[in-house]
Amino acid sequence: MSATQRTTLEGSRLVLVPLEKRHLSKRVEYINDPAVQATLNFDYPTSLAKTEAWFSKNVLAANRVDFALESKSGDVIGFGGYVNVDRVVKKAELYIFIGKDYWSGGYGREAYKIITNYGFIELGLNRVYGYQLGNNHKANNSVKKIGWSVEGFLKDDIYSHGELKGRSVVAILRDEWAANGVYDEVLSKQACNRMVNVLLACAGRRHYLASYFNQALGQTGRVVGTDMDLSSPALQACDAAHKLPGVFSENYLDALKEVVIKEKVDMVFSLNDLEIGLLAENRDQFERETGATVYVPPVETYQICSDKWHTYQFARELGIDTPETFISIDKALRALKLGEVRFPLIVKPRWGSASIGLFVVESEDDLEATFQACKNAVAKSALASLGTENAVIIQEVIVGSEFGVDVLYGKNEKFIGFSVKRKTCMRAGETDKSVTVSPDPFSAIVEKLVSVLPHRGNMDCDFFERDGRFYLLELNPRFGGGYPFTHMAGANHVQMLIDDYQGRELIPYSYQLGKAFAKFDTLVEVSV
Structure with a gap:
């Protein structure tokens, strides 16, 4: 459970899988067992309805991680994970409880080792601690055997089972864990020292994205940012x-x-449309010279995405609905005369970025002047480097609901999965409010796209719906402004990309439907 947890953990006897709704009935059964409950501080007794409500509230919580403990035969034998995850102090409280039928056989010892490894490696913790209810010498001795220390006994520290009770505090620090060979039984020490460094180029305002990468990496990697301005908000969330x-x-x-080599960067992401083109053209050489994996598309994919005229032609050839688009005023006027389109129309740069030179035209009288104004805007902007001939397009306006589709590809350009959100409010060209919806209506379209459009990383796609048909408007081969809505709904592309880079097995792609979110402005302190 939690938005950042995507990993299945495996030992010799156990498989720890992210907690899901299917596990909850067994969780209730164990919590309500008096023998198990005597070792716990959970609300007792509980019900399936109460536990399902708890699950819905906590499934995306950033301060906890929950696993179901399964035997190799698939039986759910217990539960464990972390609560009170403190990413600043880098500590968390480990918990485990196991059904009484499985109290022998070494399951608890193995679960402790697996979850401890997860805390230090995946969460980047410096201290893992826990509590033993009462002065439980047997439990204390068990954790001592795997390198933990009993730090003390807290008298009358918790109200449990109708009375005040004391409890022991047990803990292990990162350096103690790293020096203890007992943990090698379930995970190679090489994995403990593996670092993944990520670079966000042209990081700009994407402070949230740098934070997402920091959360996913913990102390197992660093986030590096570059920009023309060191006061850019995203850089304030980077390690360098x-x-x-x-x-x-x-x-x-x-x-x-030079930055990639100096910072020993493994994964490079660009957040700037123009930079993506430069990196796409030089991707192979850049990777040979730096050893990093550059998450930009092949040149052919970039050209289709960046050139809105090519996007239109590509969609038409693939049989995907797309707004009628014209490269000249004459063709637009002819279509208007034939009734194929009607006002209003959009006039915009062929290589659009950041809403530069975007105009809405309501009449023929304004069309030519607006077309020229857009050409002038292109000539005065960075887009001029991409060309000024036939640099403007005229596009039909689709009136209807707008949808954002985030499509995820791995480092080998393999499709991983996608999510869909309906945009309910836009601001300055970016999604301001949205709600996640079913991916099913878009499955056939996405299948067509990924079959002929290789990429690495996130592909941000925009669609409009009219009369039950979905019209492709744009393809942006990067993390877009709408990605946080995908992330918050449980499709953690950041974690999946890191897992994929490291060769870990990915769990099936999924996200929560009907989750509505809204952006808000905040401040970060910057250098002067």
């Missing part, structure tokens, strides 16, 4: 920040390579 020249500066790629 570097100022670079503009994307089209002559020495930009060399400067970026």
